[in-house]
Amino acid sequence: DAGITQSPRHKVTETGTPVTLRCHQTENHRYMYWYRQDPGHGLRLIHYSYGVKDTDKGEVSDGYSVSRSKTEDFLLTLESATSSQTSVYFCAATGTGTYNEQFFGPGTRLTVL
Amino acid sequence: GENVEQHPSTLSVQEGDSAVIKCTYSDSASNYFPWYKQELGKGPQLIIDIRSNVGEKKDQRIAVTLNKTAKHFSLHITETQPEDSAVYFCAASKGTNAGKSTFGDGTTLTVKP
Numbered sequence: 001d002a003g004i005t006q007s008p009r010h011k012v013t014e015t016g017t018p019v020t021l022r023c024h025q026t027e028n029h030r031y032m033y034w035y036r037q038d039p040g041h042g043l044r045l046i047h048y049s050y051g052v053k054d055t056d057k058g059e060v061s062d063g064y065s066v067s068r069s070k071t072e073d074f075l076l077t078l079e080s081a082t083s084s085q086t087s088v089y090f091c092a093a094t095g096t097g098t099y100n101e102q103f104f105g106p107g108t109r110l111t112v113l
Numbered sequence: 114g115e116n117v118e119q120h121p122s123t124l125s126v127q128e129g130d131s132a133v134i135k136c137t138y139s140d141s142a143s144n145y146f147p148w149y150k151q152e153l154g155k156g157p158q159l160i161i162d163i164r165s166n167v168g169e170k171k172d173q174r175i176a177v178t179l180n181k182t183a184k185h186f187s188l189h190i191t192e193t194q195p196e197d198s199a200v201y202f203c204a205a206s207k208g209t210n211a212g213k214s215t216f217g218d219g220t221t222l223t224v225k226p
Binding site (some may be wrong): 033041044059090098104105107108 | 156218
């Protein structure tokens with residue numbers, strides 16, 4: 001997984017509780033991303049970061065927030081989890097420059113009851 | 114925004130046969146088209162990519178073709194092996210930020226020994 005780890009790998013939580021997922025990379029990549037993957041769908045971009053403290057929304061950002069205080073860490077927070085946020089979440093990272101390869105983490109399976 | 118359609122959703126072939134997966138995209142400004150392989154329980158991994166100034170690219174048993182006029186691109190796997198069994202995703206982006214790709218919904222390839 002090219003130096004990208006995610007924690008936790010599995011989580012079960014209840015509706016209305018806050019949840020934070022962590023992505024950590026060791027390759028000093030500038031760009032980092034959070035995707036969700038649902039059955040029958042490809043990956044959909046939630047939020048991304050183009051540097052420390054620089055983030056922007058993706059196509060499915062409602063109900064999610066992110067933070068990046070260090071190059072190596074990118075946090076995804078569900079302020080108040082809902083059942084529709086049950087999904088597998090992937091973190092990814094790319095370096096600076098055009099057409100750089102995107103590396104993915106192993107994923108976090110989140111279940112919201 | 115960009116829309117990527119991928120077909121077929123499932124594909125079963127006999128070992129040694131060829132497999133072809135096709136994608137179409139809607140945004141003529143897209144200029145970078147990666148393909149990812151996702152094995153069970155893992156994150157996607159880039160297997161091949163093509164840029165809009167190239168019509169075909171080959172890497173051993175894998176090839177990708179691009180038709181900019183028709184806005185479609187295809188993945189070709191020859192001499193398939195059981196270890197090629199996985200979910201394959203196509204994606205399209207404008208290249209300056211590969212992580213902002215729009216993904217197809219995936220193709221589950223099964224190679225029967």
